Amino acid sequence: MDLMTDISTQLSQSDSARLAQVRELAQGKIRRQSIDYWNREDFAPALVAELGAAGLGAVQLEDCSHLARGLIHAELARADISLSSVVGIHNELVLGMINELGSEAQREMWLPRLGKLEAFGAFAMTEPEHGSDIAGGMSTRVRREGGEYILSGRKRWIGMGTIADFALVWAREPESGAIGAYLVESDRPGFRASKIGNKIGLRIMQNADIELDDVRIPVENKLPGATGFAAANHLLMQSRAWVGWQAAGAMLATLDVCTAYAASREQFGKPLASFQLIQQALAEIAGNASACLAMMGNIARKQEAGELTMADAALAKSTATRLARDAAAKGRALLGGNGVSSEYEMAKIFCDVEILHTYEGTYEINSLIVGRALTGTGAFV
Numbered sequence: 036m037d038l039m040t041d042i043s044t045q046l047s048q049s050d051s052a053r054l055a056q057v058r059e060l061a062q063g064k065i066r067r068q069s070i071d072y073w074n075r076e077d078f079a080p081a082l083v084a085e086l087g088a089a090g091l092g093a094v095q096l097e098d099c100s101h102l103a104r105g106l107i108h109a110e111l112a113r114a115d116i117s118l119s120s121v122v123g124i125h126n127e128l129v130l131g132m133i134n135e136l137g138s139e140a141q142r143e144m145w146l147p148r149l150g151k152l153e154a155f156g157a158f159a160m161t162e163p164e165h166g167s168d169i170a171g172g173m174s175t176r177v178r179r180e181g182g183e184y185i186l187s188g189r190k191r192w193i194g195m196g197t198i199a200d201f202a203l204v205w206a207r208e209p210e211s212g213a214i215g216a217y218l219v220e221s222d223r224p225g226f227r228a229s230k231i232g233n234k235i236g237l238r239i240m241q242n243a244d245i246e247l248d249d250v251r252i253p254v255e256n257k258l259p260g261a262t263g264f265a266a267a268n269h270l271l272m273q274s275r276a277w278v279g280w281q282a283a284g285a286m287l288a289t290l291d292v293c294t295a296y297a298a299s300r301e302q303f304g305k306p307l308a309s310f311q312l313i314q315q316a317l318a319e320i321a322g323n324a325s326a327c328l329a330m331m332g333n334i335a336r337k338q339e340a341g342e343l344t345m346a347d348a349a350l351a352k353s354t355a356t357r358l359a360r361d362a363a364a365k366g367r368a369l370l371g372g373n374g375v376s377s378e379y380e381m382a383k384i385f386c387d388v389e390i391l392h393t394y395e396g397t398y399e400i401n402s403l404i405v406g407r408a409l410t411g412t413g414a415f416v
């Protein structure tokens with residue numbers, strides 16, 4: 036029984052070959068080597084360079100189906116969820132954002148190096164005082180003075196914030212109330228990023244607090260397509276679908292780790308795999324993964340047809356991360372005491388899944404987006 040092979044049969048030959056190449060890199064190098072970086076809460080430049088050499092800096096621009104792109108992200112998450120977040124946010128919310136909402140000059144300047152993972156950006160929306168209510172609450176300010184914009188405010192949780200060459204900062208013009216996005220190079224005076232330490236998950240991805248203290252940028256650094264929160268919502272709709280694929284990868288990883296452990300660990304003179312309750316746990320983990328892959332296959336079909344809605348993406352993100360959390364808890368228990376040591380991988384997956392549940396719109400907020408679509412009544416705005 037191989038859940039990934041089942042869904043991969045829907046791919047073209049070239050998409051299948053590409054997926055196999057990514058799986059080989061992910062399972063051959065990324066999976067084992069990521070553990071040490073994760074334990075030390077360190078970025079992994081050597082592994083990121085390998086991902087860049089394999090073309091994963093520009094998955095978003097690849098000529099492949101949405102299903103293939105989703106499965107590539109799932110294979111990365113199956114090996115390591117932190118590095119899959121580095122690649123996913125880079126593609127969905129940095130390279131993808133410049134490609135879709137940037138100017139020709141911004142595309143020319145940044146896409147070639149971003150595509151090779153030789154340059155990095157950060158998507159800077161969340162603030163210390165505004166997370167779920169960021170659309171209405173955004174307090175980072177921007178004002179124009181001659182040929183420059185001046186930005187002030189604070190951002191929190193910003194992925195790659197301490198490493199990135201620039202941040203795509205979302206800010207509000209106080210007079211008009213208009214929200215827009217601005218490319219702020221990290222060496223501009225007044226820009227400070229500090230690492231948020233002691234995270235329980237995504238420990239390789241470096242998240243930052245960012246302070247913007249009257250940072251001046253040329254007017255050309257505004258992203259012309261990033262007008263209003265609707266532009267952000269369009270990006271977030273696609274990136275929530277990507278988190279669904281990450282959750283699918285997390286469940287496949289859980290199944291990989293648990294089936295191998297159940298076969299090798301003996302208690303009462305027999306392998307764990309021979310006990311009925313262990314088999315039930317494995318069946319439930321496989322069931323969660325299989326349901327998620329089928330749901331995500333449907334999301335990919337909608338993306339292909341240009342029919343994905345905010346509610347579809349919110350349903351996929353919330354359901355996939357709920358199932359992944361359930362599978363990870365069962366997996367962690369199945370490994371007994373070894374389930375709390377990242378050496379056995381399960382604890383690492385267990386902790387990383389917590390972040391999937393919270394970022395890109397929390398489980399609760401995504402549920403409320405679905406609830407609004409089902410009832411016609413908004414319960415959170």
Ligand SMILES: Cc1cc2nc3c(=O)[nH]c(=O)nc-3n(C[C@H](O)[C@H](O)[C@H](O)COP(=O)(O)OP(=O)(O)OC[C@H]3O[C@@H](n4cnc5c(N)ncnc54)[C@H](O)[C@@H]3O)c2cc1C
Pocket residue numbers: 124158159160161165166167168191192193194195236237242390393394395396397398399400414415
């Ligand atoms: C590791 C990590 C990486 C991240 N990366 C980025 C990034 O790169 N860029 C970026 O901009 N942001 C990033 N984020 C921020 C992330 O998107 C926010 O954490 C998330 O949106 C929630 O905001 P908050 O943490 O302020 O929680 P809050 O909004 O304070 O919510 C706290 C709790 O209250 C619940 N809640 C809030 N309002 C309601 C309501 N109306 N009804 C019911 N429940 C409610 C929430 O669901 C949550 O459980 C990241 C976060 C983490 C943890």
